[in-house]
Amino acid sequence: MHITILAYGSRGDIQPYVALGVGFKQAGHTVRLAAPRMFEPFVASYGLEFAPLAGDPTQLIEQAVQRAGPGATLLGLARVVLGYAIQVATQVMADCIRACQGTEAIIHSLLLTTAGYEIARRLGVPDFSALIFAAFAPTAAFPNQGVPELPLGPLYNRLSHKLFIQLYWQGGRLGYAWARRGHRELPPLTAWPFDPSNERITPILFGFSRHVIPKPPDWGAGVHVTGYWFLDAAPGWQPPADLAGFLEAGPAPVYIGFGSVISRNARELTEIALAALAQTGQRGLLVSGWGALAAADWPPGVFHADSVPFDWLFPRMKVLVHHGGVGTTAAALRAGIPSVIVPFTADQPYWGRRVQRLGVGPAPILNKKLTVERLAEAIHSAASEQGMRRRAAELGEQIRAEEGVAQAVEIVEQYLGVAH
Numbered sequence: 001m002h003i004t005i006l007a008y009g010s011r012g013d014i015q016p017y018v019a020l021g022v023g024f025k026q027a028g029h030t031v032r033l034a035a036p037r038m039f040e041p042f043v044a045s046y047g048l049e050f051a052p053l054a055g056d057p058t059q060l061i062e063q064a065v066q067r068a069g070p071g072a073t074l075l076g077l078a079r080v081v082l083g084y085a086i087q088v089a090t091q092v093m094a095d096c097i098r099a100c101q102g103t104e105a106i107i108h109s110l111l112l113t114t115a116g117y118e119i120a121r122r123l124g125v126p127d128f129s130a131l132i133f134a135a136f137a138p139t140a141a142f143p144n145q146g147v148p149e150l151p152l153g154p155l156y157n158r159l160s161h162k163l164f165i166q167l168y169w170q171g172g173r174l175g176y177a178w179a180r181r182g183h184r185e186l187p188p189l190t191a192w193p194f195d196p197s198n199e200r201i202t203p204i205l206f207g208f209s210r211h212v213i214p215k216p217p218d219w220g221a222g223v224h225v226t227g228y229w230f231l232d233a234a235p236g237w238q239p240p241a242d243l244a245g246f247l248e249a250g251p252a253p254v255y256i257g258f259g260s261v262i263s264r265n266a267r268e269l270t271e272i273a274l275a276a277l278a279q280t281g282q283r284g285l286l287v288s289g290w291g292a293l294a295a296a297d298w299p300p301g302v303f304h305a306d307s308v309p310f311d312w313l314f315p316r317m318k319v320l321v322h323h324g325g326v327g328t329t330a331a332a333l334r335a336g337i338p339s340v341i342v343p344f345t346a347d348q349p350y351w352g353r354r355v356q357r358l359g360v361g362p363a364p365i366l367n368k369k370l371t372v373e374r375l376a377e378a379i380h381s382a383a384s385e386q387g388m389r390r391r392a393a394e395l396g397e398q399i400r401a402e403e404g405v406a407q408a409v410e411i412v413e414q415y416l417g418v419a420h
Contacts, residue, residue, distance in 0.1 A: 022405070034096060117202055135161075205412070207226060240305075242303075254319045320338070332355075362382055
């Protein structure tokens with residue numbers, strides 16, 4: 001079958017969908033992945049057909065960090081997303097329509113949920129919601145990841161999910177209608193994909209581990225927890241000689257990197273990181289990502305890189321200091337190495353709390369409260385507490401035993417009636 005995957009966001013948001021695309025391709029399907037144009041070389045390196053989408057997701061991420069921040073409310077985050085979406089919505093929808101021509105099934109990520117659903121309805125093909133965190137499936141077991149965790153019980157938990165859904169659906173619908181005024185050739189948004197009154201409710205695939213977020217009993221048969229969708233390094237990838245030499249020259253270092261976070265305080269973050277490493281006596285490997293860490297005069301025992309595949313790098317580290325992005329957190333859990341999470345925005349504080357409750361990392365440190373002393377204390381705890389290190393290793397083994405991509409492919413094929 002021909003399957004189109006619609007994905008939008010940062011590198012960490014796109015990567016799980018590349019993994020899904022590879023899985024479907026290996027199962028014998030033709031796969032087209034639509035994502036922001038900047039990711040074309042990345043997607044193409046895995047042999048997938050690529051369709052470009054408008055917009056620069058770095059703008060959205062920067063706005064989320066600078067305007068919303070780690071203490072953001074759902075309303076604050078929704079305002080940031082809506083403001084960005086209005087600028088690009090009509091062009092992204094047109095790009096998605098082109099990307100889906102000739103397809104037989106559509107899989108869509110969070111930010112393209114309604115676009116994927118509406119295009120599928122228009123083309124008369126099935127669609128699937130593929131999400132890397134718990135959204136669009138209300139539950140009494142825990143609150144939505146974008147709200148504070150308050151001890152108010154099941155009613156609060158369920159209402160928080162419904163609030164998120166209303167903000168997403170109503171805000172997106174009104175914003176799209178406003179942006180569409182000059183583009184009447186584009187279809188209006190009609191129905192919420194997960195409305196129980198729909199003739200066909202869009203199935204949800206959650207790409208996380210049941211060992212990290214167990215499936216609650218009030219999620220129905222149309223909600224599936226498959227396991228993480230991991231993407232290993234491109235075939236033939238080898239570490240640079242200087243990186244390999246650094247790792248061989250001493251004990252396992254502390255990884256420090258903040259992924260796709262874009263910080264105006266990059267120099268300060270770097271100085272804090274270096275001082276904390278010096279205070280704890282640890283070697284360090286700093287990865288700059290999209291600019292959260294600025295170039296500096298790197299002291300002995302510290303190596304700097306722009307990007308290194310996590311599946312190769314993380315198992316070789318002693319401690320992982322990162323922002324708590326869902327993809328980075330998943331890779332850290334898979335590696336079985338304790339994490340120190342420094343959240344900046346969105347769902348990152350949630351993953352920081354979740355790592356702490358799983359016993360595989362110390363308490364998260366909000367970006368705005370990060371100091372040398374706090375970071376050094378957290379690194380020391382993660383490096384020396386044997387119980388924490390043992391629990392991290394055990395959870396890593398459980399996650400590595402799951403086959404999330406294969407499970408997702410099998411579930412979609414069952415819905416589509418594909419037989420091998």
